[in-house]
Amino acid sequence: MRILIVEDDELTAKALTMVLEDQNYAVEVASDGQAGWDLVQAFEYDLIMLDVMLPKLDGISLCQKLRSAESSSASLSHNFKIPILLLTGRDSSHDKAIGLDAGADDYVVKPFDCEEIVARVRALLRRGNSTSLPVLEWxxxxxxxxSLEVRYETRTVELTPKEYALLELFLRNPQRVFSCSAILDRIWSFDKTPTEEAVRTQIKGLRQKLKAAGAAADFIETVYGIGYRLKPHKDVASFSSPGEQIQQQTLTALGxxxxxxxxxxxxxxxxxEQAATHxxxxxxxxxxxxxxxxxxHTLAGSLGTFGFSEGSQLARKIEHLLQAGQSVGKKQGKHLRKLVLELRQQIEQSPKVLVSATQTNQDERFDTNAEAVVMVVDDDPQILATLQTLLEPWGLEVITLNDPRHFWETLEACSPDLLILDIMMPHLSGVELCQVVRNDPRTCGLxxxxxxxxTDAASVNQVFAVGADDFVSKPIVGPELVTRIINRLERIKLLRSLAEIDQLTTVFNRYRATQDLNKFLHLSGRHNQPLCLAILDLDNFxxxxxxxxxxxGDAVLRQFGQLLRQSFRFEDVVARWxxxxxxxxxxxMTKxxxxxxxxxxxxxxxxxxxxSPECTKFRITFSAGVAQYPEDGTNLQSLYQVADxxxxxxxxxxxxxxxxxxSAPKSESSVTKH
Structure with a gap:
């Protein structure tokens, strides 16, 4: 399969080339839109990866030109529709809509995840008839x-679409245990998620069909209290699936x-750095x-590909600071210098792709997308290393800290879903840290x-008195600790969903929004960043x-909530008040x-x-007021009043x-509800 990459950033183009060539695709690169158009006229391609911001001819215009030529069967060397995958650093719904309306088949925001982009390429190429994908074996x-063909020895196994998806999930993560909740997240779409009983039903059906073909009844085994996984076979110690081999090759290539x-x-x-100095x-x-x-802009799109996620975020902040043609004076220059200094420190570290590429198969970190973040504070490095080894294979990101004096900044940086503390530590005890967390409104529910x-009675009583949720004694019993942590995280996820999501609109409710907005206000004050607060009200509802x-009316609210979720950044707070x-x-963001x-x-x-039920068509609008921290208020209540x-x-x-x-007077009477 031949793929054309049209990308003016040489680093990103080389990274994409390495990733795709490791998948046995033939790759060609054009550095501007006009060169891309010339190549498409001369050669046949199975897929085009197209950057939006290009010299000579921008990506949107090239996409429109390609689609126009294809519709008239003119200019191109072949007359079927070429799949187009857009690459861009812009993540707004409006930008995505422009790209898709121009004729693109898919849209990826930089920095991209290599595994995700390969999967998207495969999905687009499935419309052809010659895709060659690695066979998964166990x-x-x-x-x-x-071909979606499953065989056990010589027998063909006919599966339903959900059973295919389940089996592929296990085969691509052969030593990972998946909870029912994790399976639901991967196999079902967000708006069609059933209960966990549906997972158990699908697992049962898959087992029965595999058993009928000659496999063991526990080919997919139950890890009681946690979830399901492929049963390890005799060669598991030396086994390396095609997916793992490809991932290793990709990491080496990126390195x-x-x-x-x-x-x-x-x-x-x-x-x-020069810009900050000036x-x-x-x-x-x-x-x-x-x-x-x-x-x-370029760094924000490329650094994340090489494992510098923090560096990518810093570059994005710098880009936002420099955007919109606004002048950058001494005041903004201080903040710019701070961000650039942090970025320099980031890139001077070893990139994660190089660290990962040197790991052997004995280093069993199987999942790149963490299910949850666990922060561990313990002055014993061996305990920290043991917990990482135990928890990371289960899809958990483990943040360790051996000096409790850096507790608060680490906690704010990683925003954990679960906190593990030792009782006795130098400088600050776990009991003192627990009290600090419970007394802060931003973290009291952690x-x-x-x-x-x-393990004496006095110590146990003390930790529960200061607000502990659970207590596990050393020495660590691996299966017990993992089971308790996974089960607690599953309960946390369920309770958060029930307590924090508005069930009709699927956006956050007022309780969750208040927490997140207060966190943002704290960060805004600490890092001298603006915070924009908007109140929206549907007109004549x-x-x-x-x-x-x-x-x-409920259908309108439901659709409006979906529009809001799609229209704002992942990190923005969107809630039904x-x-x-x-x-x-x-x-x-400013006002x-x-x-x-x-x-x-x-x-x-x-x-x-x-x-309407009577088939009457109608349209709706909304009115909105917008306020900004700190110009219009320094806390959530004052900002809300001004926006209102x-x-x-x-x-x-x-x-x-x-x-x-x-444009609104800030008098006492202006706070009256409309």
Whole structure:
């Protein structure tokens, strides 16, 4: 299969080439849109990977040109539709919609995950008839993903789509145990998730069909209290699945790319350092400003591919700081210098791809997408290493800390789902840390497990008195500890879903939004970043209920919640505040940014048609008020009041509009609810 990559960033293009060539694809690269168009006219390709921001001819225009030529069967050397996969650093729903409307088949936001992008390529190429995919094997079982053929020894095993998906999940993660919840997340879509009983039913059916073909009844075995996995066979110690081999080869290849381009990365950061220096002198030229913004954009897209996720995030923050043509003076220059310094420190570390590439198969870190984050605080390095070895193969990201004096900054940085503490440690005891966590409104609900050799009644009573959720004694019994941690995380996930998600709209509820917004306010104050708070209210919603019934009103709310989730960044806070009122919090964004984003959402909403039970078509709009920290308020209550006043004026101005707080008077009377 031949793939054309149209990408002007040499580092990203080389990384993609290495990843795809390791999958046995033939890869060609064009560095600008016009060169890409020339190649497509001359040669036949099975798939095109297309960057959006390109010189000479941008990616959107090239995509439109390709689709136009294909529809007329002109210019191209073949007359079937070429799958197009867009690559971009822009992650807004509006940008995605533009790309897909231009004719793209899929859309990937940089930095991309190598395993994900290979999977997307395979999915797009399945429309052809010559895709060659690695066969997955486990003992006498063979699974060919290209033909979806399953054979046990000489017998063909006919499976349902869900059974195929289950078997492929296990075969691609052969030594991983999956809980029912983890299987639901991977096999079913978000809006069609059944109960865990459906997982057990599918497992039962899959086992029966495999047994009928000659496999053992426990080919998929139950790990009681935790989940399911493939039963290890005799050769498990030396077994390496094709997926693992490919992943290892890919990591090695990426390591080679990094070694070749490390100097260029350093030069790109040097440009940012120059920009920061000039900004501190209030002498940042437009040319250097634009150059620095471009370098930040490129770094944000490429660093994450090589394992520098924090570096990618820092580059993205720098890009946002330099965007929109805003002048960067001394005040912003200080923040810019801080971000660039942190970025320099990041890239001077060994990239994760090189660390991973040197690991052998004995290092059993099987899952790259952590189910949850566990933070462990213990002054014994051996205990920390043991817990990492025990927990990481179960899909958990384990953050370790051996000096409790750095507890708070580590906790804020990793935002764990579970905290494990030792009782006795130098400088600060686990009991003191537990008290700090329980007394802080931002972390008071964090589950805490104590792991300690002190098992006397007084110690046990003390830890539960300060708010511990569980207690496990040393020496560690691996299966017991893993079972208790996994079970507790499953309960946490279920309770959070019930307590924090509005079941009708599937966005956060007021309780969860309040917690997240207060966290953002704390970060905004600490890092001198803006926070945009918007209040949205559906216009004339009561009339919809009165005219068409509450079932139609619920459908409107449900669809509006879905639109909001799709329209904002993953890190933004989107919540139903009550009734037809919604709140959106955007960290690092100004009022003008928020107004622009909301106006796009308003336009998208108005383009949607709703249908009543009597088949009457109607449209809806919303009004919104937008406030910004710290200009309009320094806490959530004051920001809400100012945004609510702006919302009141938007309603008074005729509805169907978004107003920033500056256009609303900040008098006491302006807080009156519309």
């Amino acid at each position: 003992g006498n079982l063979r699974f060919d993903p290209s 080679g790319v990094w070694n070749r381009f490390q100097g260029k990365i350093s030069q790109q950061v040097s440009v940012l 900004a501190l002198q209030d002498a940042l030229s437009q040319e250097l400003h634009a150059q620095a913004e471009q370098q930040a 589950p805490i497990l104590f792991l300690t050799a002190h 009561k009339l919809i209920n009165n005219a068409f019934g509450h079932a139609t 009550g009734g037809e009122e919604f709140v959106v919090g955007m960290y690092g 003008s940014d928020g107004v622009s984003r909301l106006e796009e959402v308003l336009k998208t909403l108005y383009e949607q048609e709703f249908l 006043a702006a919302l009141y004026q938007a309603k008074a101005a005729g509805r169907n509009c978004v107003l920033p707080a500056a």
